[in-house]
Each structure stands twice: as structure tokens, then as C-alpha cells.
Amino acid sequence: MDEHKILDKSINIGSKISKNRFCIQPMEAGDATLEGLPSKYTMERYHRYASGGAGIVVIEAVTLQYRSRSTEHQLLLDPENAQNLNFWRRFFRTMKDCYPDTLFIMQLQHAGEFSSDVFSERVCVKPHPAFGGKIINADYADNVIEQTIAAARFLYDAGCDGVDIKFCHGYLGSQILRPYNDREWKYGGSWANRSSFAFNMCEGIRRHIPDRGFLVGAKVSAFEDFDGGQTFEESLDLIRGLEARGADFFIESLGNAYFSWSLMAPGGKDRGNVYKHLAAAKIIKDSLAPGTVLIGGGLSALGSRLPVVSEYGIYNGLFDMAGLGRQAFADPSLPNKYTEDRLEEVHWCRCCDKCGELLRSGRQSYCVFI
């Protein structure tokens, strides 16, 4: 493989092709309308992401359960609301008309214990002292699986290229998977029970959409780094199990948005955590079949070294594509500037974490330097 400009090379993913090795990570910006629809700010943001040249744009964490959401202005996909669905149909039509060679994938999320107890109902699988919340039962979790499958089916028909099911950062998917969920219920206790939630969801999506042109993948925290959090051994088993059930791609991640933010999104004095992401990616990549695509994460703290480290990562088999999280806020046109040898014009993310602070305080999030 030629290391030079490897980020410009296309890659097969499922039966689709990403035109290059850049992927815009899901980045919640808290700028939806109060009905959960994309606002003019949301639309501008997605036009910026796609026109910046990335092969894949992952639409940020979208809730299917408005009743239990983490941010007041979070995007909503409601398979039972015709107006909501019409809006999303128009969204994908617009994006595909404007950017026919960009793949759009939507991240589907349930906030679980991260759902606000101010403007929504907080639910959990086992109350954690930091959060509490109303305990969900098997019917509730089965309903989440059904809603996710229905949402994927709608997205397939609406022209979206795939779904990213969220098993990272401490949201409901993580809460069910982690050993802390030791309560005896359908999706708790043994690893077989805890992992069956994710496996049933993936299997169900693939059963309803056997077309490998619709991409199914997952963003996974390899470990959460707190007592009772997701463990690396179980995460590897999860990834292999999802792959066996038809997953085409994974997005590498680490940590938890509450307990270990600087592991999830390295920055400032924790820049060294980038290398934990690289090590985790290598272990995950080695456990996957050659055709399964791994998107590397946690790279923004590299600043202007992001392209060269990503080239190294792809060339040496750590991952297949570079995920842009905060860098996508700071300058989503990095892919075009890379192709056109204009890297000196890139606004590099300074990893000051101000966009993270905005999101955590419930405000609209953006890069404060642009």
C-alpha cells in the first residue's frame, strides 16, 4: 500500500464505496428545533461537513425517544410522526442531490441515565449513585430494539446510507453492556444476557434490511475506565458478535462522557490519551475480518499532525479511516485541503474543550474559534 496521500484513496464499505478515508464523527451540537428537527444551524452544519469533502458524514446522536433525551435541542427521529418523517425524507433528498458521492450514516441513540430529569424522564437499567432514574424493564428495552429497527427501515427507504448504533460513552447501549448492569433481568447479569440487547438489535436490522448497500455499524467504547464500566475483553466480543451478525463498520472510541471525558476526547494536558485510542484501534482491527472497516477516533488533539498520524495508522493496519470529531467543528474542509495540498490553511482544533463545555451545559455547541 502506498503511504503517500493514502487518506485520498477510496475504500469499500459493505457494498458501498467511501471516496476517501475521512469520516465526520457524530457530533451533537444541540441546535435542533424544540420539535427535534434540523434547524437552519443544523442544516448549515451538515452542508459544511459534506462540502468539506469527507467520504462519510455520520449524523450526530439522534434520539428515537424524545421523552428521555440528554439535550433539550436534540435531533429526533420519530417513526410514528408523519411530519417528522417528511422532514427527514427532505433532508436526505437535499443532501444526496447536493453531495451524491458522500455517504450519510445516522447515529441512533438512547440517553438512558444521561437523559435529563429537568425537561425529560430519566431512565436507567440499575440506578447509579451519580444519576439514579426510573428502572426500565424487558418490555421497555425490547421496544427500544423495535424502534431502532423501524428507524433503520425508514432511513433505508429515505435514502440514508446506514446506521451507527451507539454502544459507547455511557449512553443506554453502554449501560446495558457494562458489568455494573448486574441486576437479574432479560438484559442484565451474565454477558450473554447483556450482549443479547446489542445482538438482537443488529440481527433485527439486518433481517429487515438484508441489502449490504445499507451500512450497519456501531461506535463502541473499548473500555469506559470506571468501576463497573465496559471492559475491553467484552467489547472485543461485542464487536466480533456484531460483525458476525452483519455489521460492516465500527467507530473506535474510549471512555464515558461523564466519568472519563478526557479519555473519550483527549485534549489539553491529556493529549497522550490519543495513543490509547491508537492502541485500542490496533487491537480491534486485528480482531476483525479484512473487509470490515474500522474508523479511528480520538485524533483531534493531534492538531496539524492528524493527517500524518492517520496515514501512519492506515498504512500500519491500525484503522482504515480517520474519524474527525472536534476537528470537524474547527474545520470540516480538512479533507478538501488535504487533497489540494492546502494543509497550511486548515484551522486545527486546539482541544480547548470549550465546545464540550457548551454541550454539557445544555447550550448550542460549536467551535469558539471560528
Ligand SMILES: Cc1cc2nc3c(=O)[nH]c(=O)nc-3n(C[C@H](O)[C@H](O)[C@H](O)COP(=O)(O)O)c2cc1C
Ligand atoms: C461537542 C461534542 C459532541 C459530541 N457528540 C457526539 C455524538 O453525538 N455521538 C458520539 O458518538 N460522540 C460524540 N462526541 C464524541 C466525538 O464524536 C469523538 O468521539 C470525540 O470527540 C473524540 O474524537 P476527536 O478527538 O476527533 O474529537 C461528541 C464530542 C463533543 C466534543
Ligand code: SF4
Ligand atoms: S472549541 Fe476548542 S475543542 Fe472545540 S473544536 Fe474549537 S478548538 Fe477544538
